[in-house]
Amino acid sequence: MNPEPFDIQRLLSALPLFSDLSQLERERIARGCRLVRLARGEMFFRVGEACEAFHVVVSGQIKLYVSSPAGQEKVIEIIGPGRSFAEALVFLGQPHIVNAQSLTDTLLVSVAKAAVLAEVERDPRFSLHMLAGISRRLHSLIHDVEGYALQSGMQRLIGYLLRDVEAAVGHGSGNVSVSVHLPASKATIASRLSLTPEYFSRVLHELETQGLIQIDKREIRILDVHRLANFESH
Structure with missing residues (x-):
């Protein structure tokens, strides 16, 4: 059974990315959202699959990782509640470059690419929120590279x-x-x-x-x- 739009709006209002939006703005975003429930250990997407949405963790945890041909795994990031992922790929129109798997039972809000682009065109504030999320991830990755090289x-x-x-x-x-x-x-x-x-x-x-x-x-x-x-x- 599909969740009611009201439920998604309520979830959006509690997430930092959407909390500053007006009710009307959240209503527009909610039309392009869906709730995704993942069991512990369930794959969400894999490298090479099309990226048609970005995602916000409501509860639980998502592991972003890559694997070598021999099966060795490198964890890139662990995404917890309130944090988003795959925003940059939505704008680039690129397929996923990492795998995503739930570490625990997880609830996500997935925001469709079309809804994101429409809201970015309509509201510059939403663009700033998206840029802030992407910038935080870039800063984190630079910090990681610095640590690997110097520490x-x-x-x-x-x-x-x-x-x-x-x-x-x-x-x-x-x-x-x-x-x-x-x-x-x-x-x-x-x-x-x-x-x-x-x-x-x-x-x-x-x-x-x-x-x-x-x-x-x-x-x-x-x-x-x-x-x-x-x-x-x-």
């Missing part, structure tokens, strides 16, 4: 653990502890950081031995944020 595996892992922490705790001194929940399996996070699962686990346990973190499955307790941040330079 050790240890530094990349510590940087990942601290990615959302420093802004929350500030830059003061003193012992500041905080918990970080890994959004996916350790193997998936390792691939995201271009590390082997074995090296990823070894570094985590080394940090635990140093008294910097405590590990409880996917829950990582950072015992001293500032000590961990300074450990990068050792």
